[in-house]
Amino acid sequence: MNVVVLLAVILFVLMVLVGGRQGIRSFLSLFLNFGVLFVTIFLMTNPKNSPIILTFIACTVISCISLFYINKTNSKTITAFISTMVTIGVLLLFITFVTEKSMIQGFGEESTEEISIFSLYIGVNFVQIGASVIIMSTIGAIMDVAISIATSMHEIFYRNPSISRKKLFTAGLSIGRDILGTYTNTLFFAFFGGYLSLLIWFKDLSYSIGEIVNSKVFSAEMTTIFCAGIGIALIIPIAACINAFYLIRTREKTEKLL
Template sequence: MRSGSGTLTTMPGGHSHTHSHDARSTSGAVAVSTLARVGLTLLLVVAAAATVYGLVRYWPGDTQTPNRVGTTDFAAPGVTFPIAEVQETLPVCATPTGGAGDASSGGQAGDGGSAPTCGAITVQLEQPTATSGDVRPVVSVPVPPAVSSSGLREGDTVQLLRTPPQSGQPETYSFLQVQRGAPLSLMLALFLVVVAVVARWRGVLALAGLGFGGLVVVKFMLPALLDGQSGLLVALIGSSAIMFVVLYLAHGLSVRTSTALAGTLFGVGITAGLGLLAVDMARLSGVANDEGATLASFVTTMNPRELLTCAIIVAGLGVLNDVTITQSSAVWELRAAAPSMGRRELFQSGMRIGRDHIASTIYTIVFAYAGAALPVLLLLFLYERPVLEMLQTESLSEEIVRTLASAIGLVLAVPVTTAVAALTVGTAKPSVHPSADVTPSQEVGSELSGPTAADLVRAASGPPPPATRAEARARMTSS
């Protein structure tokens, strides 16, 4: 009989042991349906074998090397990109025509003209140039107004573009970008520390899985795409490999994790099919911005539409993983709290949890895109064009397809994961703790009936009032 957070288990010999179920103990206390476990294992073994075969079969060789583009290939011969330290910053030019590169700002730096009075920075190069001897040059460089107003100050580091002397003209410098390595490294270190302190080993293992996922993307997916492989196959193989390692590494090798993995793979498959269909039906080209056009011009072996399909599949991995592991854990905990609950009732209870999770996750997906695309949304607000007409542009249509395909795969993964978990778990097997309190009890087969599912669910929600415990103890003593 269950009382509060404890479970009273009748043992042969007339003794009962009371113990509590926490998240860890219930994981080991829930039995697993043998038939469902065998079926789930076979399914995942086949998926793992297909993933390994795909990695071996489509692992990129050295054929993608000619597609690599060096940094200097984007500029004229002899151009370099030196690093410099900011010595002085000038205020933003007041007139719209003033600023970076404008005549009113005093001329281009390094061309012998007068020094600018606004919209520029004075920097000192970290290394001497070929024409400066052992001296580190100090130059004044015009910068865009947005950079001037971003808080750039003395001591910051920037990267310049240096054009060597040509046709009797002196060398010139122009602003390229701010070096942000230090603040980004600080944020990364803070993230690692917070995860390790709060989540402990589970967080550390999740970070290790994240590192593995990055290796798969860099070492397999990107080179394979440059090699001209199918974006659909590359995304399916890479996503499967990432999910196998990430889930088992972060959540342990268990049937519960295997259930979540099966639901995740199903969601990936649904997302892939919908993405492929939507890209074809919407006639998306995969070249919606300058980056896509530049990539298409440099890599002629890659189909931009294949890249878009791959991006749709990878975009939903993180949220999909979150939903499936939560659903699997919810069903396991429900079974531990109510061992006599039928599988249909277990599925229905799990789906009630899943619907709440779906609602919150949809908000996450939509608002994450809204935050990233806020400048685009502002342009939509300013343009005097119908909203539906603007939504049909290439760039926005790509984001809509990516978001909706991921969301549909996520939503459909919830009932599948819940159903697999409900079929996989068996009846709860309460474990016996040697240190538990011993209370007199009836022998097996006595008139004291066991708790109902409703009693267990009420008990799982919290300890009953003291009067209830006293009454239960009195009934047990009198019997």
């Protein structure tokens, strides 16, 4: 049996044993999200299509699959979805600006030999492609933080229905502070783990610290990590604010009906 197939079977069995039906939906969502990414990459090859717009649409579809398909439609997933899309919209504008000013798009000199046989005149905006890559790298973590804060704040509100909006918002920020460091470090080690071979190559080429820091490949990777961290930090107050507003507004409407 193919190793990839065997690992997929093991993952599926574990997800079913631990998550039941929700585990099955989570497993199927992996293939659905892969399909969305594949279609998005295919459409990006057309110069007439904007990578930024395609990325926003893809993030919207991925968020719907990951939140509504897996966890079903409820108040928690709705607020998490709104928080995610607001954060993604802000990040797209910010990252596009940073990518353009820092000029980290395209290939570094380390890739010159590998791409020398290919034509570089492909008619694709690499600034927007670079921004799209960063957003796609952070969408999962942003959604995870959004649903974590939404679930926690809903539970706090359920246990204390008379809580004020300010205290509920403060509780959401407190929850976010507890998970901010761990999520940021998770992104940091995930990205560096993926580029471990590059760091070893730098060592074999006897790069100095200055050459490593100033190389385009390293700068692009660090920019991705910092932008991902900014996204994690940004989603916390946005999610806390939206959930506090939604829960208190729902309580006020209920009181008026009574």
